[in-house]
Amino acid sequence: MxxxxxxxxxxxxxxxxxxxxxxxxxxxxxxxxxxxxxxxxxxxxxxxxxxxxxxxxxxxxxxxxxxxxxxxxxxxxxxxxxxxxxxxxxxxxxxxxxxxxxxxxxxxxxxxxxxxxxxxxxxxxxxxxxSQHETQSLMDPESHLELLDLYDPEAMKQTKTEYSDLYDRLGTLKARYKDLSENEQEMAHRLDLLEFQLKELEQANLEPNEDEVLEEERSSLANFEKIYTALQDAYNALYGEQKGLEWVNSARNALDMSSDYDAFIKEKSEEISNHYYALEELTYSLRNYSESQHYNPERLNEVEARLNEINRLKKKYGPTVNDILDYMAKIEEEIEEITNKDSHLAKLADQIEEVEKDAYLEAQQLHDIRVKNAKALEAEIKNELKDLYLEKATFSISFQHITDNDLEVNQREKLHKNGFDKIRFLISTNAGEPLKDLHKVASGGELSRIMLALKKIFAKHQGVTxxxxxxxxxxxxxxxxxxxxxxxxxxxxxxxxxxxxxxxxxxxxxxxxxxxxxxxxxxxxxxxxxxxxxxxxxxxxxxxxxxxxxxxxxxxxxxxxxxxxxxxxxxx
Structure with a gap:
């Protein structure tokens, strides 16, 4: 609270x-x-x-x-x-x-x-x-489905999530079908652009992670003198008379002479021996790597030129070489799709039909849950309105009637982001009067009481803080x-x-x-x-x-x- x-x-x-x-x-x-x-x-x-x-x-x-x-x-x-x-x-x-x-x-x-x-x-x-403004929203039938779904959101949570995923996928497929099937001239221009881009990328002959490898090589070539000096200084500090390895060896020999007399000395003698051999191996590695170093200004120029070319492509196609290669794969797919448009349109049509059927099945489950919730909500609202001196009031949630024939013919048009349901809140405040839309019969005071009844019910079901x-x-x-x-x-x-x-x-x-x-x-x-x-x-x-x-x-x-x-x- x-x-x-x-x-x-x-x-x-x-x-x-x-x-x-x-x-x-x-x-x-x-x-x-x-x-x-x-x-x-x-x-x-x-x-x-x-x-x-x-x-x-x-x-x-x-x-x-x-x-x-x-x-x-x-x-x-x-x-x-x-x-x-x-x-x-x-x-x-x-x-x-x-x-x-x-x-x-x-x-x-x-x-x-x-x-x-x-x-x-x-x-x-x-x-x-x-607020009073929210009470007025009761007049808008577009808000009624949202209010009904608030009654028991947990009951429809999973189904609603699955339907939303299918509906979004359906929208993506329909948009792709429309793009492929409409505007031949625009599609031809698109194909020319993609083919030009693909040719440019193929000529670049990029390798995965090439930019990272070249950046590392450029750093090494550009800083050759610092690297070579560091290797030589480290090697000279370790190897030779009166240098690091010799002193470590002296310490090892000193402990080794008394290792048979004291357990601690024996343990430390073994430890320093291990360190000595590790340092010796390290020293040889420094020497070998140092001898492999050669200053190559021509290679540095080649790397710089290659990186400049890659950076030019990055400005057009992606922030990294891997991103550029991903883009290249996508345009190859799109070129193939446009070139073989008819077969892809047929495949998309099949996918749309399949996804649409699945989406309708989920929408039907949403509908069934809503019908069940609507009956329970109608009964609760009737009791609440009775307490609010609208004892003669009849409240009903009306679902738009959709026949099976309509669904077979117009299934696509019937689905929307919340399923295929369209509902209206209907009320009759006096005995013998027919049910009508709220805005046609309810006064300001009656609307306030209806919304209060809804709030009391929703607060109980949702655990509002x-x-x-x-x-x-x-x-x-x-x-x-x-x-x-x-x-x-x-x-x-x-x-x-x-x-x-x-x-x-x-x-x-x-x-x-x-x-x-x-x-x-x-x-x-x-x-x-x-x-x-x-x-x-x-x-x-x-x-x-x-x-x-x-x-x-x-x-x-x-x-x-x-x-x-x-x-x-x-x-x-």
Whole structure:
């Protein structure tokens, strides 16, 4: 869960540090106090899109840092860390995001610099932010398949991976078939280019690792004098009268004379003898290698010329000789493919048909899993909506009907990156009314309740670490507001929940209540966060009920809300 959040020079926030706890934390305050700005900061911490507009006026950079405490070693974040080579120790993850005034974004995970994409991978595993904008995404049928797949991702993980591999391979084969079958003139130009390149590379007569061998030879030839001198000096230091070998031999003889009288001397005598013979062999090797050295300026010129030719080819075909040879093998294959285009097109067509059949089989398995999940999800959503006073609502997941004949004729067109399924969420909110698309029948308040039901279900199935709600209770009141409050609290029993709200019913359910206020100092506006005591919470709830003017009735109502919340918590 998110335990510490530090924000500096972000929008109207000068500097704040907020401690969060388990359960439900509610953030309230006047409009414009900075509640949503805090959520914006968390969203950036999770890899959201940044902007220089977030940097506080007059500051060089905005900084956000969040500490997450993990529960158990089975959290998926450990696998994410392993994938990107980031160590996670002490069950803690620290995400950092800096946005400079000139627009640069700097991301860190556990103090290690990462890309924004990597930060996003960590963020989506730790934080699930739900805003009014996300509620509106329910209106788009294109998002419905993704939502269904979130219901039980483990059940379809392997099948989805296998399908994705086949789909990517299918796309590659189709692209190659298209390249070969279309644009004869372009293909002829391509063949001319490849034949020219192949001829140039064949004439070069390259050998594997030739550049490395020549570089080593050039170094030896260019530094002949230094090498020869080093060999001679080393040899002369070891061989001859009063030189190294002679002194080692003297030491060996001295020990050998007394080796029969002392075990230690005998052991060391044998050791020094071994070293002596090894040095002697080394000395002869130095002498022989030195005698084999001959300065050859002509060979040096040949090597230089050959390396110049290889470097010229490297600029065109690859960074190393081995890379150039790999490229040469590829263009030989492509030339053969273009020259014998018809036979290759027939072979590609067979491969496409085979891979497409395999892909369809995997897509069918995905479909079967989705149908099973859809039925379970429909039943769960119906129960959740009943608790949210949509007891007459009927929710259904509709799969696009595809006949067997359609699949035989149009199989290619039916497959997409997620299989062949196209689904729509349908709902009827009143008894006797037909099922229709969400955007045709659902109001803002109904959409909020549907999304809340989905979030509660998905959080249970996915083990989400922290769920954040940003004013998703807009457009509801009365008993519906109370039902939403109860549902949000129930969700907090399995995940940490942070909730920005204007509803006193939701605020009363809080395990921790934080008040966001604006303050002015030195003609600058800033945001401050204060954790409320029980008495202060009564005052804040009263303000939320009546507005700025507090009345005794409002305070009594606030106390009653808190008492009802305590009663509800005790039985849930």
């Amino acid at each position: 998110l335990t510490e959040l530090s924000i500096r020079d972000f929008a109207i926030i000068d500097q704040i540090s907020i401690t969060f706890h388990e359960g439900l934390t509610v953030l309230t305050g006047e409009t414009g106090a900075g509640k949503s700005i805090i959520i914006d900061a968390v969203q950036l911490l999770a890899g959201g899109r940044g902007s220089v507009e977030f940097v506080r006026h007059g500051s060089k950079k905005a900084e956000i840092e969040g500490l997450f405490i993990l529960e158990g070693k089975n959290h998926p974040i450990y696998q994410v860390g392993k994938n990107f080579g980031i160590e996670i120790s002490d069950d803690q993850v620290v995400l950092e995001r800096t946005i400079t005034a000139n627009g640069k974004s700097i991301c860190r995970v556990n103090s290690k610099l990462v890309t924004l994409g990597i930060l996003r991978e960590f963020g989506k595993t730790l934080i699930d932010i739900h 922290s769920v954040i709600f940003d004013e998703v209770d807009t457009g509801v009141s009365g008993r519906v507001a109370q039902a939403i409050a109860e549902k949000i609290y129930q969700l907090s029993s399995s995940s940490q929940v942070l909730c920005i709200t204007h509803l006193p019913q939701v605020a009363a359910m809080a395990d921790t209540h934080k008040l966001i206020e604006k303050a002015e100092s030195n003609n600058r506006t800033s945001t401050k966060v204060e954790e409320l005591t029980s008495k202060e919470q009564v005052v804040e709830l009263s303000r939320m009920i009546t507005g700025t003017q507090l009345t005794e009735t409002a305070k009594e109502h606030a106390k009653e809300l808190l008492e009802l919340a305590v009663t509800f918590k005790s039985i849930n």
